[in-house]
Amino acid sequence: EENGHQNKRLKSDADEEDGEDQNKKSPKRKIVLLMAYSGKGYHGMQRNVGSSQFKTIEDDLVSALVQSGCIPENHGADMKKMSFQRCARTDKGVSAAGQIVSLKVRLIDDIVEKINNHLPSHIRVLGLKRVTGGFNSKNKCDARTYSYMLPTFAFAHKDHSVQEELFRLDRETLERVNKLLGCYKGTHNFHNFTSQKGPRDPSAKRYIMEMYCGEPFVRENVEFAVIKVKGQSFMMHQIRKMIGLVIAIVKGYAAESIMERSWGEEKVDVPKAPGLGLVLEKVHFEKYNRRFGNDGLHEPLEWTEEEEKIAVFKEQYIYPTIINTEREEKSMANWLNTLPIHDFNSSAVEMQTNNKNSK
Numbered sequence: 040e041e042n043g044h045q046n047k048r049l050k051s052d053a054d055e056e057d058g059e060d061q062n063k064k065s066p067k068r069k070i071v072l073l074m075a076y077s078g079k080g081y082h083g084m085q086r087n088v089g090s091s092q093f094k095t096i097e098d099d100l101v102s103a104l105v106q107s108g109c110i111p112e113n114h115g116a117d118m119k120k121m122s123f124q125r126c127a128r129t130d131k132g133v134s135a136a137g138q139i140v141s142l143k144v145r146l147i148d149d150i151v152e153k154i155n156n157h158l159p160s161h162i163r164v165l166g167l168k169r170v171t172g173g174f175n176s177k178n179k180c181d182a183r184t185y186s187y188m189l190p191t192f193a194f195a196h197k198d199h200s201v202q203e204e205l206f207r208l209d210r211e212t213l214e215r216v217n218k219l220l221g222c223y224k225g226t227h228n229f230h231n232f233t234s235q236k237g238p239r240d241p242s243a244k245r246y247i248m249e250m251y252c253g254e255p256f257v258r259e260n261v262e263f264a265v266i267k268v269k270g271q272s273f274m275m276h277q278i279r280k281m282i283g284l285v286i287a288i289v290k291g292y293a294a295e296s297i298m299e300r301s302w303g304e305e306k307v308d309v310p311k312a313p314g315l316g317l318v319l320e321k322v323h324f325e326k327y328n329r330r331f332g333n334d335g336l337h338e339p340l341e342w343t344e345e346e347e348k349i350a351v352f353k354e355q356y357i358y359p360t361i362i363n364t365e366r367e368e369k370s371m372a373n374w375l376n377t378l379p380i381h382d383f384n385s386s387a388v389e390m391q392t393n394n395k396n397s398k
Contacts, residue, residue, distance in 0.1 A: 067143045069122070069174055072154075073166035073342055074100070074138040075352040077360045079315075084129040084138065086118065096162060097125070100140070103157035109144040126176040126322045127183055130275060134357045135319035136349050137184075137342065141176035161356045166345045168338050171331055182248060182323040184269040185278055188316040188361050190371055191255050191262045197290045197379075203372065204260045212289065213252060213264075219285045219298070220250040220266065227302045231309050232281060233274035238304040246271045250281070258362050267320070276311050283310040290375075293383035308381050313370040316361055318353075 076096050078084075086097035097118075105115045114121040126139040147153065154164050191208040194216060195201040230236045230243035237243070250268040257263075268278055284301065287293040287310055301307040324340040332339030342349070365371060 066146065068146050069141065069143050069170050069172050070146070071139050071141045071168050071170050071174070071176060071340065072151075072164050073168075073345055074140060075136050075163050075165055075349060075356075076134060076138070077161040077356040078129060078132050078134040079360050079364060080132075082131045083133065084125055084127065084135070088116070088118075096129075099158060099162055103154050104142075104144070106157040107147070107150070107153035109147050109150055109154065110142075122175075124176045124178075126180050127273075127319050128275075129319055130279075130314055130317070132314040133317045133319065134360070136353050136357060137321040138319055139176045139180070139322050139340070141170060141174050161360075163348075163352060165348045165352065166342055168340060170337060170340070174327070176322075179324055179327045180272075180322050181325045182269055182271055183273065183319065184267065184321040184323070185273070186318045186320045187266040187268070187278065187282055187312070188263055188318070188358070189266070189282070189312070190365060191264050193286050193371055193375060194289045197292060207262050208255045208264065213255070216252045216285060216289055219288060219295070220252060220268075222298055223247045223250045223268075223281055229274060229277055229281075229302070231301045231307045232277045232284075234276065236274065243274070245273065245277070258358070259366060261362070261366070263362070269323075278317060279312045279314060280309045283312040286310075286312060286375075287378055287381065287383065290378065292378050292381065297383055308383060310374075310378060310381050313374050315364055315370045318357055 074096075078096065080094070082093035082095050084096045086095050086101065087093055101110075101115045101118070104110045104121075105112050110121050121142045121144065123140065123142045127135075129135055129138070144150070151164050151167050158164070190203065190206075192201050192203045192206040194208060194212055195206055224247050226244055226246045228238065228243050229245050230238045230240060233243070248269040248271075250266070252264050252266045255262050255264040266282060268281070284293070284298065288295055288297065297307065301309055328339040328341065331337045332341075
């Protein structure tokens, strides 16, 4: 019996040494992964540990990291152990072409290929770079660029009956859309563009660097356009509400003055456009790149070499999902039908008073 115990002990010591050798060969390093994914069918990016009914992008990513052998299994259960941080949470159904996550991994051979082998085709790791030990993708990010792809019939005036496939956006309306989107530039109080933030909450103030709508194009007989917005950071639903309000104004449901009012202290009823068309395009690390990008040890977090892969992924997985889902489920058309329900004229206080009086 004693010999048996001794043999077991020697064997387990040998296993441990093998494991240590393996770890010495592939030490843990802080890296960032450039990710692209189609968000349809997922409850956003961020993992909800212990809630398996709502599948997230990170559920699939963590599983692939464990299976590929670049993180131990217990790091999958407790993501703090690998210092995991995503740059943007992305809401339910939202896609990404340039999401960045930072984490500590074992730098195994062919790491990107091995991770991708365990991911579904609509989630890809497109690039990897080494970063400084204290790097945190959320805190070190200076700005985020999102795009929102929508059928242009969303901008047709409410008093005109529209055949969706025949509608084409005229120059004058596009210019008006861009004039309104341009009003968002600068710092404003966006408490009306998210939930659970009061008008005096300092974190409701956000800085928008640019926002514009590009030239329309036709796909599958329907005309689409893409709105781009770059800002320091965004709150939950903020972009969808910013776009929802512009659509309501252009369609003639709300006066232009509502925009100015929505940045004030009163509660304003701001409609939220569907999540389907929203894509996290790019995250920016300008300060980090200036400090560490050319220090001889680290690369700048620029992805010019990966741009073609990003474009291919968007054409294969993101745009077709938006276009086909729009055609099948009519998310924009159905949402447009809800705009008359919104009360754009009175504030929440007035609405409450009116309700009391009518009772």
